[in-house]
Amino acid sequence: MRKGKNLLASAILFLSVILLVGCGKSAKAADSNTITIGSQGSDLNIWEHIAKSSQAKKLGLNIKTKEITDGAQLNTATSQGQVDVNAFQSWSYYDAYNKQNPKGKLAALGTTYLEPLGIYSKKYKKISEIPNGTTIAIANNPANTSRGLLLLQSAGLITLKKGFNALSNTKDIASNPKNLQFKEIDDTTGPRVLNDVPVVLISNTVALESGLHVLTDSIYHEKIDQSTKDNVNILATAAKNKNNANYKKLVKLYHNKEIQAYIKKKYYGTKIEVNKPLTYLENK
The missing domain is CATH 3.40.190.10 (Periplasmic binding protein-like II)
Structure with a gap:
């Protein structure tokens, strides 16, 4: 009888382990589509709106936002993985950061807008x-x-x-x-x-x-021309994540017609959409 109880206890323990492992895998799989976007000011507000949008749901993205008001700290948090993608900086700011932080470089995912200085x-x-x-x-x-x-x-x-x-x-x-x-x-x-x-x-x-x-x-x-292209804003991530498919979807999501209509109305046309390939910024 005692042997039977021991076998039953072992079986229950074995099943529990399998269930826990399975749940862990499911949670990890579910979390793989969750993207934490670090931002600040009006950009943060835009991504809070995008996170709740039907367009994000259609792309299968679960977006969370995180506010970090210091640009250098936000880039560092992105480089270290505390933030997946950030949305706040111009190409020139990004370029300067990478030159000053060669061991914690970021990668650009795509262009978003020019916000005139x-x-x-x-x-x-x-x-x-x-x-x-x-x-x-x-x-x-x-x-x-x-x-x-x-x-x-x-x-x-x-x-x-x-x-x-x-x-x-x-x-x-x-x-x-x-x-x-x-x-x-x-x-x-x-x-x-x-x-x-x-x-x-x-x-x-x-x-x-x-x-x-x-x-x-x-x-x-x-104005939008060759002289200001370095001031076009981008989405950026840690260099190791530059080919992440879900992160790249964020660029497409930002340029969605409905999302752009919201941004234009909300910010009085001051965030001028720039939907260009990265080569537009890279070529001098």
């Missing part, structure tokens, strides 16, 4: 009104510093040295005929600084959150 002023209504010696506030991180300087060059205020790149800064200004002065600021403080500094460069994500519309409130802003 704008030149704002409460004192001047036109670029031509900016006088000699004016102080201009510009972002203090490498990618956005170089982006801002390129915009100032496009506006005809300065000329940059040959070979100017994503890691260049004010030392790479070749000509500054108006003797403009530069004040480096944290990206997020632009709208507040606008009360104290005559001219401020503000990213559209930050501008929108402060009630500013780049297409109507800035005195000059970026």
Whole structure:
């Protein structure tokens, strides 16, 4: 009788192990379609909307969002696998990050949009009104510093040295005929600084959150052309995941017509869709 009880107990234990293993495999399989997207600001809001959309369900994707407000930390979290894919950065920001972090490189999955960087002023209504010696506030991180300087060059205020790149800064200004002065600021403080500094460069994500519309409130802003292609935003993942099929579906999902209609209405057309192959950004 005792032997029979032992056999029964062994059988139950064996079945329990099989069930646990099976459940583990099922959970892993179910989780394989769950993608954690790290983002911030309006981009986070967009992906929260996409996560709940019928379009995401049709593609079989279970999307979760995670907010990380510091760009460098968000890229590090993506590189280390705490975030699967991130949605917040321009190609130039991505390029600068990879150059500065060769052991934790990211890979681009696809393009999303251009969100124009704008030149704002409460004192001047036109670029031509900016006088000699004016102080201009510009972002203090490498990618956005170089982006801002390129915009100032496009506006005809300065000329940059040959070979100017994503890691260049004010030392790479070749000509500054108006003797403009530069004040480096944290990206997020632009709208507040606008009360104290005559001219401020503000990213559209930050501008929108402060009630500013780049297409109507800035005195000059970026346009979509070859000179701004490095400022096109992308989806990025850890380098080892660059061929992940489900992650690549996110690019298609972002460019879905219904999703784009929502984004255009929600953000007043300031997130200009750019549906281009990565070669468009890679080719110089």
